[in-house]
Amino acid sequence: xxxxLTPQFWTGLLTIxxxxxxLSGDNAVVIALAARSLPERQQKQAVFWGAGAAVAMRIVLxxxxxxxxxxxxxxxxxxxxxxxxxVKLLLPEDGDDDVDSSDNLLQAIKTILIADLVMSxxxxxxxxxxxKGSVLLLVIGLAISxxxxxxxxxxxxxxxxxxxxxxxxxxxxxxxxxxxxxxxDPVLVGWIETNLPWMHLHLPLGLGAVSWAQIxxxxxxxxxxxxxxxxxxxxxxxxxxxxxxGQPKQPGGLG
Amino acid sequence: MSERxxxxxxxxxxxxxxxxAVEFLARKAKYYAEPLEVHLLNVQHxxxxxxxxxxRQAQEAHHEEGMKALAAARRILDxxxxxxxxxxxxxxxxxxxxxxxxxxAVDQVVMGTHGRGxxxxxxxxxxxxxxxxxxxxxxxxxx
Numbered sequence: 001x002x003x004x005l006t007p008q009f010w011t012g013l014l015t016i017x018x019x020x021x022x023l024s025g026d027n028a029v030v031i032a033l034a035a036r037s038l039p040e041r042q043q044k045q046a047v048f049w050g051a052g053a054a055v056a057m058r059i060v061l062x063x064x065x066x067x068x069x070x071x072x073x074x075x076x077x078x079x080x081x082x083x084x085x086x087v088k089l090l091l092p093e094d095g096d097d098d099v100d101s102s103d104n105l106l107q108a109i110k111t112i113l114i115a116d117l118v119m120s121x122x123x124x125x126x127x128x129x130x131x132k133g134s135v136l137l138l139v140i141g142l143a144i145s146x147x148x149x150x151x152x153x154x155x156x157x158x159x160x161x162x163x164x165x166x167x168x169x170x171x172x173x174x175x176x177x178x179x180x181x182x183x184x185d186p187v188l189v190g191w192i193e194t195n196l197p198w199m200h201l202h203l204p205l206g207l208g209a210v211s212w213a214q215i216x217x218x219x220x221x222x223x224x225x226x227x228x229x230x231x232x233x234x235x236x237x238x239x240x241x242x243x244x245x246g247q248p249k250q251p252g253g254l255g
Numbered sequence: 256m257s258e259r260x261x262x263x264x265x266x267x268x269x270x271x272x273x274x275x276a277v278e279f280l281a282r283k284a285k286y287y288a289e290p291l292e293v294h295l296l297n298v299q300h301x302x303x304x305x306x307x308x309x310x311r312q313a314q315e316a317h318h319e320e321g322m323k324a325l326a327a328a329r330r331i332l333d334x335x336x337x338x339x340x341x342x343x344x345x346x347x348x349x350x351x352x353x354x355x356x357x358x359x360a361v362d363q364v365v366m367g368t369h370g371r372g373x374x375x376x377x378x379x380x381x382x383x384x385x386x387x388x389x390x391x392x393x394x395x396x397x398x
Contacts, residue, residue: 026302026305026306029302030306030307030308030309033306033309033312033316034308034309034312036312036315037312037315085305088303088304088305089303089305090303090304091304092301092304092345092346093301093302093304093306093313094310114308115306115307115308119305119307122305160303161300164300167303229347233347233350233354236358237344237354237355237358238345238346238351239342239343239344240314240318240342240343240344
């Protein structure tokens, strides 16, 4: 347990908590949204099974991810995927990928399961990247994500509204770990050592080293994300239609 | 040229301060010489782009939260007998208000100095100060 005495452990832990609030919180938002058009009794069922499935998928995917990330090239793929997730975090929701909109329990569960699978994958890649091979951190990350998947929707919404900078910082952190994960792929490590030795930056005061890949990852995510969001907004004000469209059968906010 | 109504935009978020701005406008509505056209606008934060497959439900949630935020302002104007239109938009609040002013040729903005998101004690909230900087029409700030 001397692992927990290192600064790397604590920065890893902080990263995992931060990333989890956002990437488990958004999964919880999807569950709450998909369930809200159902009658109240079925809402609870949908949330229960939806959150349960998300937790199960996270456990399975975490075990698989740990093994897979030892293979060459997979860290590069994971890093690029994570980079895209980080950019996406800064964009507004879009309607292109709407699956179906009928209001029955099975459809809601299907929507939730598809979202669970994709979003658990996002979360597990992010946590695995932040854990850098530490099984302890992976398990902690998994444990933190479980209550967040179940109760995180309201929390994430409140944070987004009051402190939107938390999302921006979250995206920057994801870009940071994505950059790191990419350059630590077994295929790239040796090549970087010989060809790009300046990549590592040693910090004073024993704070360890950072890589330019991390800095670049964080900056590129924020700049690209903000730019794409601005371009989307330039299309005009997104106004909701005036008529009382598709009023839900059960009133009540998220979570 | 026939007289065009004087178009006033009142961004509201349901906070006490934004409701005071609506009250002020309701009280002073008859001081405007031209016929007044009041637009209430609530801006909802979008969900992050990682959210998938629930666009319709997300819009419903925005609509519902927007109507909640607009409720008090609508009641104030209804009681004062001031006609108005209400709108709910989704986006970054200050940017959306600024864009709305340009797109709808708004003549004046009336808004509270700070909304829900403001840090207590701050003189001018971030949304109000950004709107103040970026719109070219007069802005009336109500404390």
